[in-house]
Amino acid sequence: MSRLLHGLNATLSVLLVGGSLWMFPRLPAQVPRHFGLSGTADAYWDATLLHWMALPAIAIIVVVGIYGAAWWVGTTPSAVNMPNQQRYDALSPANQRAIARHVQAFLYGTATAMLVLFSAAQWSTYQVAMSATNTLSGGGRALTLGIPVVLTIATGILAWWLPRRVRRLADD
Template identity: 30%
Template structure:
């Protein structure tokens, strides 16, 4: 039942985050539409969030109940249970995006018809001193992790004779290897190579975010600056935690491949479960901290009659940011927690997609 419980926990986490997502984000950006502070309590805005959450919660509970019954009564194969669990997670996210698209359209039409914000003066606030206060982790933290896969490659070649003729490439929910490839000079370092590329990806994402603009709200610049700086700091910490945990897990798998049998099945399973739990707990803490920042007051400091720059025109469907005038490679997501690419900046594509292509290539070779 390990496969079921792992999938069950992840399905619960995915569902809860998606259900409460509209309440975790900026109150002035709802379903990808900029809402002036004077209209954040509008009836349609409040109803849209509520209906989205109720519909998604109802579907999620039905799927969770059906998955639990099927896994306990009908499906006993752990791999199949995990496949179904992952499929249901994607289904929840797809349903979430369908609901998002509907309410994005509704709010956009309402905003245009009633001309929300047309009587307000748009103001852009810039504080050049914020760069000195930015507490995002430096690149050196991620570079330090890169020494681990490099040392592992050296050690692997040193112990080449001890390696089995079949090199593990995949581990099942029980922690046991269930897929293998032939031993050669390349296959024995696949895990360290993949680890190195993933570390590079997290480093590039963090550094790209660090160099991107710090957007401050005109409604309350001091609190907005505080929120932005803390969001960036939490993001870099979460990125580093993820890269660190991947480094530990992959290093453990590589060492158990070299020294086969040094740990029992129970320890392998414990390592896998601990990895998943720490990632989930870290994600929850990150989401809660970001949500708490968004709950901070948004008014004071400026008189009525002003609003932030309405950049809806740069957001395609409220999801894809395309602004040639913005030098930032990454910007905050409008629906979801974290950052997304400025699709008008080719460097953003390179940072994200080249490592992913390399990882996919390594996975195919394995």
Template identity: 65%
Template sequence: MRRLVHGLNAGLALLLIGGSLWAFPRLPARIPRHFGLGGTADAYWDATLLHWMLVPAIALVVVGIVYGAAWWTGHAPGSVNVPNQQKYDALAPAEKRVILRDVQVFLYGAATAMLVLFSVIQASTYHVATTGANALPTAGWGVSIAMPVGLLVAALGLAWWLPRRVRGLADDP
């Protein structure tokens, strides 16, 4: 399962970078650089390769940080802070790995969500730049709002679930 997620994330990253490079020559001279909460473009800049590739670059940095956190989680189990810390610290190493795998699965899924979000942002920006529209398409605006909210809900769910998972492992005979 982990290989599938890594493959999906690598594919999404390549699609974001490759699609952005493919789209660059088709851009007009000016492209949107910011959208307000309603999805309307409110700032523009010149369509340089640096400006256009900024979203993919930010995406790679964000995903790199998330993957780094997942790596750290798996390699330094004693430095991880989880709910029910005392019970977690008392777990056997194999039981800690169960908890840490759950955290890593969440982080890899968050990386997938971020890559989708950045890809939608880039595609929506391309749409606005090339069609003369002044607002994000409905799907682009919806994903731009729903994805961060979904990630927040998932993080809160993980925070709710982890103490129960720790307690369950600690209470098993």
């Protein structure tokens, strides 16, 4: 599963950066740089390469940070913080690695969600810049608002599930 997510994340990264570079020459002189909660552009800036590539650059920095956290969890599973730390610390190193793999899978999935979020934001910005409207499409708005909600719910589920998994491993 990790290989699939790594491949997907690499592909999404290349598409975000490459697609943004491909779109750049077609941009008008001004592009939106901020949208309000209603999805309406409320600030613009010059369509320079630096401005246009800021969002993809932030996306790559975020994904590298997430991958760094996943690497750290995988190389130092004994340092993972759990709600019932004593029970986790009492697990065998093999069981701690099993928990760490779950956390890593969640982080890799989070990187995927973030790349989709940033790609949707960049594509939506391009659509607004190239059209007569100053409002995000329904799909763009749904993705840019929905993905953080889904990630928040998924984080809550992980926080609920992991201690139970630790308890089951400790009781075996």
